[in-house]
């Protein structure tokens with residue numbers, strides 16, 4: 001492998017670690033949701049962890065690694081789902097969590113160091129009257145750099161779309177893997193090549209994201225006799241321009257029993273909608289729910305809930321937390337990521353929910369793409385074999401449903417409707433010609449050379 005002792009000596013003064021247990025632990029993310037990725041990735045580990053405290057230290061690591069041809073894999077909170085921060089070729093794991101300070105908030109745009117935890121960033125913005133437009137359900141552990149480089153969808157999507165929408169991600173400072181490394185300040189569309197490219201196109205040291213005025217969100221849980229009225233309610237809510245909202249997820253009746261803090265409140269056999277709305281819209285929400293036969297079964301202050309480690313904010317049952325809530329009790333499941341058509345959305349959901357109901361437990365989230373509203377889904381899937389999983393994927397695709405496959409390692413194979421427009425490959429050829437940044441994650445890239 002690499003001469004790690006010499007590299008560590010060269011990086012003296014930077015926080016480093018070589019403890020084997022820590023290397024193994026920090027080289028993992030939540031890839032084990034996928035039995036297919038688990039087989040491929042178990043045992044992969046970095047050889048050295050470097051935890052820079054500022055951009056100058058990032059540049060020192062990149063300079064030394066470039067000279068020695070040592071791969072560098074960036075890590076934020078390590079909550080990615082597809083082995084995104086698992087080093088496939090050893091080398092250095094660049095832990096960004098010591099670079100977490102807000103830099104500035106001006107004209108509703110916050111600039112922040114990339115290793116900031118999203119919950120801390122959101123609270124900092126809230127104290128100034130603003131909040132993040134979007135966050136993943138892992139907000140309490142994920143970093144803003146990891147959300148830009150690896151995630152991009154989640155809570156807020158019902159109103160603001162995803163991080164690929166123009167105006168949701170404004171810019172980044174990016175350290176390159178060139179000789180010598182450069183620092184690029186990218187704004188607007190020029191920043192697209194670092195958006196959801198898994199840290200293969202540069203190390204994000206700072207991020208700029210536009211904000212939205214803060215609201216005192218309420219978490220509301222609504223039970224329905226069946227999945228169909230719950231979904232009709234959700235779609236109508238999504239289209240209600242008069243109701244300020246942050247989230248609406250719908251769960252078929254198999255799922256609520258796995259939601260520890262809510263299971264007792266949801267009648268057996270009921271489907272569930274979990275929503276976040278502004279307090280001023282609670283009356284309108286109650287009316288809409290009642291029109292669809294829904295009964296409010298639980299309600300809480302969403303902002304207080306996420307600050308209390310003993311309480312589960314409802315978004316931690318939504319997005320990809322649904323799968324986690326089931327996995328806590330049943331390790332025999334996995335999941336898919338889908339997007340339903342904009343027209344006849346519910347018809348498409350039912351076209352796959354009904355025939356696969358024993359194996360696929362439907363969970364949808366209302367979301368906007370390109371100004372149009374639809375549902376995406378992270379259904380929980382009973383795992384049997386890889387062949388069966390791919391049969392289910394094919395059946396979904398045949399019904400016109402987009403699949404962003406979470407059982408593959410590369411950006412190209414996994415992104416589908418989540419792919420950000422822009423020339424990421426051309427940008428990587430410039431910023432990382434030797435292919436040392438998170439090697440193996442951008443399928444179409446081939447390095448200029450691989451050895452010193």
Ligand SMILES: Cc1cc2nc3c(=O)[nH]c(=O)nc-3n(C[C@H](O)[C@H](O)[C@H](O)COP(=O)(O)OP(=O)(O)OC[C@H]3O[C@@H](n4cnc5c(N)ncnc54)[C@H](O)[C@@H]3O)c2cc1C
Pocket residue numbers: 029030073074075076077078079080081084085096114115135136137138141142143144145146147148149150151152153154155197198199200202203204205319320321324438
């Ligand atoms: C229970 C659960 C629920 C989830 N829910 C959501 C959801 O709602 N929405 C969503 O989008 N995702 C979701 N995810 C996936 C993941 O939590 C998010 O994408 C999260 O934002 C990743 O942030 P992180 O700091 O943990 O990144 P990491 O996992 O550490 O890294 C993710 C990728 O970004 C790269 N990276 C990290 N920091 C930098 C940087 N500074 N510069 C360059 N590259 C960098 C890494 O190399 C890696 O490729 C979920 C995952 C789990 C396990």
